[in-house]
Amino acid sequence: MIHGQHSIADFRETARRRLPRFVFDFIDGGSGTENTLAENRTALDRVRLVGSAPTDISSCSQSVSLFGQRYDRPIIIGPTGLAGAAWPCGDVDLARAASAHNIPFVMSTAATATMEAVAAAGNGAKWFQLYIFKDRAVSKRLVAKARDLGFGALEVTVDNAIPGRRLRDAKNGFSLPFRWSPAKLASLAAHPGWSLRTARAGPPRLEVMAAELGLEKADTIAELMQAQLDPSVDWEDIKWVRDAWDGPLVVKGMLDPGQVAKALEIGVDGLVISNHGGRQLDGAIATIDILPEFRAECGSRLTLLVDSGFRTGSDIARALCLGADAVQVGRATLYALACGGEESVSHALSILGSELNVAQMLMGARTVKDFDQSMVRCRLAPENPEPTATAAAAPRQSGHLSTAAENTHGALPYPAPQASRKREFQASSKTNSERII
Known part of the structure; x- marks a missing residue:
């Protein structure tokens, strides 16, 4: 519910x-x-x-x-x-x-x-x-x-x-199958809903990998x-x-x-x-x-x-x-x-x-398809509010939004968008995303 x-x-x-x-x-x-x-x-x-x-x-x-x-x-x-x-x-x-x-x-x-x-x-x-x-x-x-x-x-x-x-997994001792420590058992008692559902269904098992690899146990998922x-x-x-x-x-x-x-x-x-x-x-x-x-x-x-x-x-x-x-x-x-x-x-x-x-x-x-770069502005990170000339130029070459002057309210600068590339991409008559399965 x-x-x-x-x-x-x-x-x-x-x-x-x-x-x-x-x-x-x-x-x-x-x-x-x-x-x-x-x-x-x-x-x-x-x-x-x-x-x-x-x-x-x-x-x-x-x-x-x-x-x-x-x-x-x-x-x-x-x-x-x-x-x-x-x-x-x-x-x-x-x-x-x-x-x-x-x-x-x-x-x-x-x-x-x-x-x-x-x-x-x-x-x-x-x-x-x-x-x-x-x-x-x-x-x-x-x-x-x-x-x-x-x-x-x-x-x-x-x-x-x-x-x-x-x-977090290492500190909690997260493993498969689950290994029960006093702290984990106490956590089960504090979460009876999860504990009862898991008891009825059985502990989770990596079904696909178990079937293919014959897995039995591992200390951690990693x-x-x-x-x-x-x-x-x-x-x-x-x-x-x-x-x-x-x-x-x-x-x-x-x-x-x-x-x-x-x-x-x-x-x-x-x-x-x-x-x-x-x-x-x-x-x-x-x-x-x-x-x-x-x-x-x-x-x-x-x-x-x-x-x-x-x-x-x-x-x-x-x-x-x-x-x-x-x-x-x-x-x-x-x-x-x-x-x-x-x-x-x-x-x-x-x-x-x-x-x-x-x-x-x-x-x-x-x-x-109507969403495009003209509908967003990207605020610069506080730790680097004033981009260098090199930093300002690099995004334009790689497709990022271009830079603009700081606004009049003293907020962090918001770059103005490039002319939208996305509409150009959509003009293509056939794309991989239209390929029939």
């Missing part, structure tokens, strides 16, 4: 109260000092939205086409491992909620449900997120299975050559991944996946726009600009800051998705203005999942859709 959640922040607070600390911290935490986790939010807040009135917004649509399929919103539930720790059958509930809202759900290789169970959950689009294992035969079997079960697209995660140092994932993965491995998969292929975990040329050469269909939600490289750039450079590099030739830190419909509007075709959410729907399973996830998606609708109408964007 849903009680009082009116924002993703409300869902996070409810999840914090309802989950044992070691489970909440696994979902909520980042790597190292959690600097990237904080910067994702700070960077989004620097992007300010420009309202446009009067504009006829009596008829608005959030519909978007991705890889030739039409969806109701530019939102995707991205791959999140161990969802069953938040709620029993969590992956299935996420898939069902996505189906009800006609948006894609991306199943993680680290899911706590079988691929068959997720494929059968609702009639909506399911994509599969693939890790490339040291044993390539495992990855090959997963690709074949995804094809046989009707998964519509493949997302290959590439930013995990080494696991980030997730200190150690499990380090033991199984291959740090030698490069573009030749992506080419191998491209040859094995004839549907839309997306590479997830991109932060370097210089890699775009290689992705185009191999024939990738899309990229997910991602810092893994702040869970890998501590100190990494926020995805909203680097997103315009990716759009400038690829033009209309790639579908660009973005994740890491998106919590509101206004955040989604920011990404659409700066070149994203859609936004993947992860923690947002995990917080909701922990509050009540499928029903709560559905409510969270409705909130995001409503918030996006408010931003869309007040910004004068009748369709998702």
Whole structure:
């Protein structure tokens, strides 16, 4: 039952109260000092939205086409491992909620449900997120299975050559299977709802990886991944996946726009600009800051998705203005999942859709394609309010917003936008995002 959640922040607070600390911290935490986790939010807040009135917004649509399929919103539930720790059958509930809202759900290789169970959950689009294992035969079997079960697209995660140092997990002794210490047992007593649900359903298990790798236990999730994932993965491995998969292929975990040329050469269909939600490289750039450079590099030739830190419909509007075709959410729907399973996830998606609708109408964007860089201004960071000549020039060359003089009210400067590149990209008659599955 849903009680009082009116924002993703409300869902996070409810999840914090309802989950044992070691489970909440696994979902909520980042790597190292959690600097990237904080910067994702700070960077989004620097992007300010420009309202446009009067504009006829009596008829608005959030519909978007991705890889030739039409969806109701530019939102995707991205791959999140161990969802069953938040709620029993969590992956299935996420898939069902996505189906009800006609948006894609991306199943993680680290899911706590079988691929068959997720494929059968609702009639909506399911994509599969693939890790490339040291044993390539495992990855090959997963690709074949995804094809046989009707998964519509493949997302290959590439930013995990080494696991980030997730200190909250280390301090809490988070492991699979769960190992019970006096502190954890006390936490169970303090969270009877979660404890009873978990007791009835059984502890979460990485079903896909267990079936393929015969896993029994690991000290931490990071150690499990380090033991199984291959740090030698490069573009030749992506080419191998491209040859094995004839549907839309997306590479997830991109932060370097210089890699775009290689992705185009191999024939990738899309990229997910991602810092893994702040869970890998501590100190990494926020995805909203680097997103315009990716759009400038690829033009209309790639579908660009973005994740890491998106919590509101206004955040989604920011990404659409700066070149994203859609936004993947992860923690947002995990917080909701922990509050009540499928029903709560559905409510969270409705909130995001409503918030996006408010931003869309007040910004004068009748369709998702109407969002562009002219609708935002990017405030400079307080620690560097006056850009140098070099710093001012570099963003213009790489696709960022150009600089402008400080406003008359003494606030931090807001750069004026370049002439919108996005409309130029949309003029192309055929793009990868229109390719039919």
